[in-house]
Amino acid sequence: MTPVDRLLANQALLEALPQPAWLVALASQRVLAVNSAAAALLGQPAAALVGADAQALATSPEDLAWWAEVGFGDVGTLDSDTVIGLTDGRSLPCRRSIRLLAESGREGGVLAPTQALVSLHDRRDELEQRARSDELNAALQATLEATADGILVVDAQGRLRACNRRFVQLWGLPDLVANDNGVADASGVADSARWLAGLTQRVADPLAYAEGLAALRADPHAEAQDTLVLRDGRTLDRVTRPLRIGERVRGRVFCFRDLTERIVAEQRIDCLSRQDALTGLANRAALAERVAKATSACTAVAEGSGRAVEGGGFALLVIDLDRFRQVNDSLGHDSGNAVLRLAADRMQACLRGDDFIARIGGDSFAVMLSGGDANGAETTARRMLGAVAQPCEVGGSPFTLTCSIGIALAPSHGQTLDDLLHHAEAAMRAVKDGGRANVRLHQVRGRGDRRSQIRLDHAMRQALVSNRFRLHYQPQVSLADGRLLGAEALIRWRDPEHGEVPPGRFIPVAEESGFIVAIGDWVLSQAVRQATLWMQRGHPIKIAVNVSALQFQQPQFVERVASVLAVSGLAPELLELELTESILVRDAEDALQRLHALSRLGVRLAIDDFGTGYSSLGYLKRFPLDKLKIDRSFISGLPTAESDAAIVRAILQMADALGLKVVAEGVETEAQRAFLQACGCDGFQGWLYAPALDALSFEERLVGARSEPHPPDSTLAEGPRIRLVR
Ligand code: C2E
Ligand code: MG
Ligand code: MG
Numbered sequence: 001m002t003p004v005d006r007l008l009a010n011q012a013l014l015e016a017l018p019q020p021a022w023l024v025a026l027a028s029q030r031v032l033a034v035n036s037a038a039a040a041l042l043g044q045p046a047a048a049l050v051g052a053d054a055q056a057l058a059t060s061p062e063d064l065a066w067w068a069e070v071g072f073g074d075v076g077t078l079d080s081d082t083v084i085g086l087t088d089g090r091s092l093p094c095r096r097s098i099r100l101l102a103e104s105g106r107e108g109g110v111l112a113p114t115q116a117l118v119s120l121h122d123r124r125d126e127l128e129q130r131a132r133s134d135e136l137n138a139a140l141q142a143t144l145e146a147t148a149d150g151i152l153v154v155d156a157q158g159r160l161r162a163c164n165r166r167f168v169q170l171w172g173l174p175d176l177v178a179n180d181n182g183v184a185d186a187s188g189v190a191d192s193a194r195w196l197a198g199l200t201q202r203v204a205d206p207l208a209y210a211e212g213l214a215a216l217r218a219d220p221h222a223e224a225q226d227t228l229v230l231r232d233g234r235t236l237d238r239v240t241r242p243l244r245i246g247e248r249v250r251g252r253v254f255c256f257r258d259l260t261e262r263i264v265a266e267q268r269i270d271c272l273s274r275q276d277a278l279t280g281l282a283n284r285a286a287l288a289e290r291v292a293k294a295t296s297a298c299t300a301v302a303e304g305s306g307r308a309v310e311g312g313g314f315a316l317l318v319i320d321l322d323r324f325r326q327v328n329d330s331l332g333h334d335s336g337n338a339v340l341r342l343a344a345d346r347m348q349a350c351l352r353g354d355d356f357i358a359r360i361g362g363d364s365f366a367v368m369l370s371g372g373d374a375n376g377a378e379t380t381a382r383r384m385l386g387a388v389a390q391p392c393e394v395g396g397s398p399f400t401l402t403c404s405i406g407i408a409l410a411p412s413h414g415q416t417l418d419d420l421l422h423h424a425e426a427a428m429r430a431v432k433d434g435g436r437a438n439v440r441l442h443q444v445r446g447r448g449d450r451r452s453q454i455r456l457d458h459a460m461r462q463a464l465v466s467n468r469f470r471l472h473y474q475p476q477v478s479l480a481d482g483r484l485l486g487a488e489a490l491i492r493w494r495d496p497e498h499g500e501v502p503p504g505r506f507i508p509v510a511e512e513s514g515f516i517v518a519i520g521d522w523v524l525s526q527a528v529r530q531a532t533l534w535m536q537r538g539h540p541i542k543i544a545v546n547v548s549a550l551q552f553q554q555p556q557f558v559e560r561v562a563s564v565l566a567v568s569g570l571a572p573e574l575l576e577l578e579l580t581e582s583i584l585v586r587d588a589e590d591a592l593q594r595l596h597a598l599s600r601l602g603v604r605l606a607i608d609d610f611g612t613g614y615s616s617l618g619y620l621k622r623f624p625l626d627k628l629k630i631d632r633s634f635i636s637g638l639p640t641a642e643s644d645a646a647i648v649r650a651i652l653q654m655a656d657a658l659g660l661k662v663v664a665e666g667v668e669t670e671a672q673r674a675f676l677q678a679c680g681c682d683g684f685q686g687w688l689y690a691p692a693l694d695a696l697s698f699e700e701r702l703v704g705a706r707s708e709p710h711p712p713d714s715t716l717a718e719g720p721r722i723r724l725v726r
Helices: 003-016 036-042 061-070 124-146 165-171 192-202 206-218 260-273 284-305 324-331 333-348 374-388 417-433 447-465 503-513 516-536 557-568 581-586 588-601 617-621 642-658 670-679 695-705 714-718
Strands: 021-025 030-034 078-086 091-101 115-122 150-155 160-163 224-229 235-245 248-258 314-321 356-359 364-370 392-394 397-399 403-410 439-441 469-478 484-495 499-501 543-546 575-579 604-610 627-630 661-664
Touching: 003 021, 003 030, 021 036, 030 036, 036 115, 061 078, 061 091, 091 124, 124 160, 150 165, 160 192, 165 192, 165 248, 192 206, 206 224, 284 356, 284 364, 284 403, 284 417, 314 333, 314 374, 314 417, 324 333, 324 588, 333 356, 333 364, 333 374, 333 392, 364 374, 374 403, 374 439, 403 417, 417 439, 417 581, 447 484, 447 503, 447 516, 469 516, 469 695, 484 503, 484 516, 499 503, 503 516, 516 543, 516 557, 516 575, 516 695, 557 575, 557 588, 575 581, 581 588, 581 604, 588 604, 617 642, 627 642, 642 661, 642 670
Parallel strands: 403 439, 484 543, 543 575, 575 604, 604 627, 627 661
Antiparallel strands: 021 030, 021 115, 078 091, 091 115, 150 160, 150 248, 224 235, 235 248, 314 364, 314 403, 356 364, 392 397, 469 484, 484 499
């Protein structure tokens, strides 16, 4: 081949190469041939480049060193990424390769190389793309670091691709080295499989965790959210989605959030919402839950056995501290709180592990005792009474606290908290009315009873509208001189359906339904109207009206009395209100205010059925009372029953000391009257003198008596027809 032929052949070969390339004669280090791609890159016609110095054409320091070496022997191939300086001063990042070309000898052997082929692979696009991708990755990583959640990205094979610092922190993994951008560099993790396996060791249930991961791997498209509990007790919320690039799933992204604080806060809120802050006991809401749970268990037992429940029941005790308000008012709120805490501790100490105690109101507590038997409940209740009543010291003062307890049994008395509380509270109130510091079990009325009560209540309401009530008047007589002291107005009701219904039967029903307020109001206005009539006819007589506790507690009660008096024009001292001891006991401060208001009106105040409730000397001293009416239960045994006689004498002495008048109720015999007279009792009321009389009969008697003094012995002879009952 001639040199020209060889040149042409080389040129054709170079043109076949896609990248810029040129041939250099090693001996002269001059360019022999250049392809058009190289001419275009170098910006000169190929012809102008032929003969150019190879070292001046496109070189880097590495190239220069190679060209310098090549004259001294075999330097091999130069193949590397570099930046080439072009003749026009530009720099070109490229992959440059310089290979030595040797011709074959005639016998097929290889001759020493005489030429070098220089080829360039332009890397500008590639580098630009990589820079763009690095930039994107940095932005992505910075975004990952900016989120509060821990993020983990794994590839389709489950190998670590990326994660942020929060992830490392959440899982308590060895920290990752930060890269140049200051973000965690997952690529620094040498053994990512081992690193990820570290996660499994940190979860509380590694088996379930591993199974979960296997399921996710089996379904690369799955999205899921669940919670993981770690061994250190923390709870993580985990959300996972497939990592899609285009249509293909390339891996999976996990997002972890620490729920521990939230769960703890929620638990705390939940706990607080069921707890009484002062005593640390459960509160009413928690009790409601307990009762609901227990009653549903009762029902399940009942349904399971197909018969009435005997097992599975429970007792609900309502415990109310006695006169707590006095403690609060006299010793202050701090001491009041201390008393509540003390009472709570003492009561709690009486309970067994499965019993439940809650504070359900200011000074009232409820206890649920498993096992619904009355005896067991009463035994525990008495133990609590004893424990609470242990002397204590509050605010430096020695002090004895008592409580009153009502008991209802589930399921026999009720199935819901409302029902059970209603019954237990009513029983507790009965204890209070009866003198406090005791225990009482709810008394069940038969269904028939309840139905007849409802009928009676309805009939009562009809009776009021149809004007079927009447008032009778029972005289009260002076024991000293037989003078008429006054009369007690007593309600009477004859019903077309029920016949003559005694007040002892319908008054309690009216008290329970609240209708007593309307009845009492009618009695008050009717009695005042009658007394006014008698006053206007020249027979001023004091009329006593029974006032029920509920009526007394009506906010407008005092105003109502004042207005009835004002409308009628009755002299206020001719009206006497008979109140029960329970009125004084229940809310002493409020009662005191009302009684003073009534007293200021000029109305007289008497305590009815005295001795059956709870009244102490010191207590009565505070109230502006005029009269005590000794309950007839103390009178019936007179004069022989020694205890009754002693009680009556004590009441008389006490009343004397307090400057109160005393009237004895239910005097039926002359012996009773004589005893009372001898003891210095002021007056009496009873069948011995007269039963309650209708207004007309009473008026006849009034006109006859003219309130003149009578010698005691002539009273009977002159009185109306007297029924003696023994
Ligand atoms: P109370 O206020 O203690 O009334 C006295 C009761 O004793 C009356 O019964 C009266 O009839 C009865 N009584 C009077 N003398 C004798 C006697 O010598 N022997 C016997 N065994 N009993 C005698 P009553 O009228 O049946 O009333 C019963 C209760 O009903 C009253 O007891 C009172 O608590 C209540 N009540 C009657 N009327 C009213 C009223 O208008 N309003 C209110 N809230 N309660 C009333
Ligand atoms: Mg009375
Ligand atoms: Mg009475």
